[in-house]
Amino acid sequence: xxxxxxxxxxxxxxxxxxxxxxxxxxxxxxxxxxxxxxxxxxxxxxxxxxxxxxxxxxx
Numbered sequence: 001x002x003x004x005x006x007x008x009x010x011x012x013x014x015x016x017x018x019x020x021x022x023x024x025x026x027x028x029x030x031x032x033x034x035x036x037x038x039x040x041x042x043x044x045x046x047x048x049x050x051x052x053x054x055x056x057x058x059x
Contacts, residue, residue: 017045020052027057 024037037056040048 013045017041017049020049020056024052024057029057033057 020041021038024034024041027034029037034057037048037052041052042048
């Protein structure tokens with residue numbers, strides 16, 4: 001049962017990170033800023049998501 005729960009949480013986390021990347025890609029930020037945010041989200045998923053949520057491009 002532990003493996004199923006871990007897998008489900010991993011899937012939810014993956015969906016959240018993909019959602020954040022899509023939001024960054026659709027934002028009004030410059031191309032370089034988008035690229036940096038996407039790299040941060042991919043390399044540091046937990047910290048990157050928190051930092052993006054607090055300081056990332058809005059809109």
